[in-house]
Amino acid sequence: MKYVRTSSSLLFGLIVFAAATPLAAKDRSAPAVAQDPASWVTTDDYPAAALVANKEGVSAIRWDVTAEGKAENCTVVSSSGMAELDQAACNAILSRARYTPALDKKGRAIRTTATRRVRWQIPIAQPDTTVPYTLRGF
Numbered sequence: 001m002k003y004v005r006t007s008s009s010l011l012f013g014l015i016v017f018a019a020a021t022p023l024a025a026k027d028r029s030a031p032a033v034a035q036d037p038a039s040w041v042t043t044d045d046y047p048a049a050a051l052v053a054n055k056e057g058v059s060a061i062r063w064d065v066t067a068e069g070k071a072e073n074c075t076v077v078s079s080s081g082m083a084e085l086d087q088a089a090c091n092a093i094l095s096r097a098r099y100t101p102a103l104d105k106k107g108r109a110i111r112t113t114a115t116r117r118v119r120w121q122i123p124i125a126q127p128d129t130t131v132p133y134t135l136r137g138f
Contacts, residue, residue: 009111021088028107032065032114033100034045041092047084051122059089059118063097067109071097089118 031057050056058082064073074090093116 013073018128025105027105029105030103031111032102034068034114035069035098035100037097037116040096041089043120044086046120046123047088049084050082050088050120053082055080055085055120056122057081057085057120059086059120060115060117061086061089061093061118062092062113063090063099065099065102065112065114067101067111069099071099071114073116076129077115078117080118085118085120089116089120092118102104 001014046121058078059076059080060078062075062077066072071093074094076090079086080089099114099115100113104110
């Protein structure tokens with residue numbers, strides 16, 4: 001009889017141990033996902049001083065993405081050679097960039113960083129496609 005109790009106690013102990021051991025948690029991490037990044041910097045953002053000076057270049061920038069999906073703390077990683085272009089790149093990102101936030105292994109929103117290169121190229125004027133015409137009665 002004593003042997004049966006020991007077996008039952010051992011079996012009960014194994015069941016309790018197995019129940020108390022957590023299963024491997026599923027990794028729910030995910031990177032931040034940019035929302036419509038093509039609209040973040042437009043030709044309307046080209047600084048007037050750069051247009052007048054006929055300046056072009058590439059601004060490489062980095063910024064933080066908050067746990068709420070907003071951009072902040074923009075810095076220039078590689079300058080375009082004109083401070084106005086670099087500042088315009090950061091200003092556009094800070095005002096328009098939105099993300100679905102990155103997630104840690106437990107699925108909680110976390111802060112992360114993002115980078116981008118902005119090519120500043122003077123916009124080519126589009127020809128006026130309006131054709132003047134006169135309506136005549138029949």
